[in-house]
Amino acid sequence: MLFDCSDVNESHHGGRLVSPAKKSAQSGTLKRKAIKLDQQAIVFLLFVLVFIVFTIALPGFSSLGNLVAMLRSISVLGILGLGMAIVVIGRGIDLSMVATMAVPTALIMTLAGSGVGLWPALLIGLLFAALVGVLNGIFVAYAEIPALFVTLAMGLGLAGLGQVGILKSDMVPWPDQMNALLWLGGADIAGIPSSIVIVTLVAVGVWLFLKHTKVGLFIYAIGDNPNGARTTGMPVRPIMVFQYVLAALIAVLAGLVMASSNSLMDTRIYNLSLIYDIILVVVLGGVGLSGGRGGVLSVVVGTLLVGTIINGMTILNLTLDVQNLFKGIVLLIAIALDSILNPRNEETAQQGDI
Template structure:
């Protein structure tokens, strides 16, 4: 089957893009209201936060890691910004505090993975639970933190439009550009690919592998904070209980479905874009069809399994990648 894909010159990104176009066309024709301006604006707003989060996850996965703490970081770090601004701190100080908090989470993840050599799956799961518990055990007076008027100076990131385009999707586009430039145009970005491709070879070539691993998780945490600010600005609040939702699996689904192999060292921003568009379109269509939340989870679970299967076919582990250990 792998040879068949190669003979047809189709990679997973191209296949997913074709599927997206086909499903979008079918929904436009068959679903009443799907192709309306209002619904399309709702669609792009809903995929913007998911897309931004997936960009952070992509950096980590390309380096052959995983970050299950991103939703907790999104919720708690952005809620810290809202809380401090609401208590009278200047917006720039509140933003700086949230940024420092996010960086601390990323550095904790990176240190435990790089130096303590705890598998990323368990490290980020534990850190995510700890961060969520910190937020729910007394850091905030209420589980839902309201958007304070003092932050209205940056509220545009999640509200309003620019020549008809929601600012939230503009934030996604800007983040896409920044991540693309980092991965493709900087030495540190190329080091991330080298780590994901073969950790031992990267270490032997003189690449500072442990600091690069920490950098991956710090960038993922900062991007999660950006996604949290976009989300809280658009909804005028941050519900810290979103950690309990299955959103992190949607992020992993976007990354894997888009074609970023879990074996590391492959993929880029365009993989995230096509994966986000496909998942966002499917979820939007199911919502219009009044598919129950439970059924949606089942469908997304099946899609994720299919994506993992295709990843194992298109990006098989060889003797070299097997030496890197499990995420």
């Protein structure tokens, strides 16, 4: 490594010369890691505290039936959070995830029930979802339109297409032809709800992908500094497209888990506040909206806290309006904390020219 000869303040570190700039960068990295770990630890402690308070204050909260129901419900939230985390780590966001979960899943169920066959229907639905991801990625990476607007428009358009085009009803029942996939969310495996097993497998898979594959590490690099990643020769635009495709496919898996658990897919779910719950899980857990930070553990602790709060508010019989108000306040606080703990570098804030 070459250093400026005019700099006489270099110091030895482990037998190597380390410039003040590099020492500063290393120190900043260590501080960011400490902040991230602190945030995850704080969120986990809040989860434990909230769980204890609800156990004491709410009759039936800690009953086996309620805990199983809560785990089933947050498993879908966790799967969607893992998909969203991949995109956010790459310095994007996907507001179309709920629509991508509902419409392609309902399409699969409709086709399978109409006699197309399970596997052809599944293939068509997955290809449809992948196409949505490709379009999201192309508009963000190549047309350089902000991801917020692209995915919002894509979600609205996909929801409208489902309502007036490819689906006959808002509520699509689970067809007998798909019973081979019923184990995804409607069964128990060794006494454990299968949806919990699925979200665990997805979490392990996403962790391996992000931490132990070249593409996963590239996503972190792109999220941290897209211009820097481009100058090192990384295929930035294709990777950005890929992360949206991967998020869309994960969303379909979440849809199959939900549909098999409830024996139907209510496509009106994209009109609810689920997308904000997903963002809350991701940001609250420590995945920085500035990109390049967070991981699977962030999503896990965020899901546990948010899922527990939602379950407690449901037991309290709070109206949806009150629940949304509370979640909105928490989300606003989480975003504000994220902007403080993970400030965006203005020099690398633009996604253009990558």
